[in-house]
Amino acid sequence: MxxxxxxxxxxxxxxxxxxxxxxxxxxxxxxxxxxxxxxxxxxxxxxxxxxxxxxxxxxxxxxxxxxxxxxxxxxxxxxxxxxxxxxxxxxxxxxxxxxxxxxxxxxxxxxxxxGHIHAVLLEQLQAGHRDISFPVLALVVSGGHTHLYLAERREQGWSYETIGHTRDDAAGEAFDKVAKLLGFGYPGGPVIDTLAPLGDAAAVKFPIAQLKHR
Known part of the structure; x- marks a missing residue:
């Protein structure tokens, strides 16, 4: 080994x-x-x-x-x-x-x-799921990044195509900034996560996400 x-x-x-x-x-x-x-x-x-x-x-x-x-x-x-x-x-x-x-x-x-993408693939291997078909669509949501990739396994490694990403803040940044404005302290993300199901999902009307590049 x-x-x-x-x-x-x-x-x-x-x-x-x-x-x-x-x-x-x-x-x-x-x-x-x-x-x-x-x-x-x-x-x-x-x-x-x-x-x-x-x-x-x-x-x-x-x-x-x-x-x-x-x-x-x-x-x-x-x-x-x-x-x-x-x-x-x-x-x-x-x-x-x-x-x-x-x-x-x-x-x-x-x-x-x-590494974020391969951590998930590694978990799948450990769980005994070896029949993963490629390419895979990988959503990476972290503190500093929110990206959607098409990941393909090649003979000499891997290739990644960026399908889309946020234009300004990543999801993790939005969590932290909202938590700070509401006075939840640091790290505030877990607090937002706990309280979110108790809120009204229809209270704020959000714009439709941009689907095409300008």
Missing amino acids: AYILGIETSCDETAAAVVGSGEHVLSNVVASQIATHKPYGGVVPELASREHLRNILPVVRSALAEAGQTYRSLDALAVTQGPGLAGALLVGISFAKALSFALDKPLIAVNHLE
Whole structure:
């Protein structure tokens, strides 16, 4: 079995995971920064970077220990290269590059949005669903992005076609901004999510979404 250590520091969570043979998640360790950013009502990039510096080594060590692996038993490393906060990304990339050089192991740069898509595909594999037909239509809804992609598996990797995306704020940003205006604190998204079913869906008439490019 080939083992890959994945490292993620694109925003406000330091995460590391060990995956075996491309489909077996042997560990998944995440260090949250909610307590750090809560007093400011949102993520402060400089503080996020400093927290990543503090957390990355213990998080990686925990991921390896939980998976029963060592640095030397790894076959490759993978790290988020973007998109994300520049300073936060720099911590993960620098750490992964140093490990790759010291261990003489291959380093794989991962697009954070592509990672969202493959996380779902990985869950499907783990659930025993191996009959996925391609191409697949992938909706990526996160804090900073709301995109619709057509993902196709190729002989030498994957290809992605952008079908559509929001023109201004992503869905996650809208959640956070509305929560802040209503005084729900940070993170306010879960509060909005809890209260939404209790509201009147017809109270505000929204415009029809743009279906064609101008």
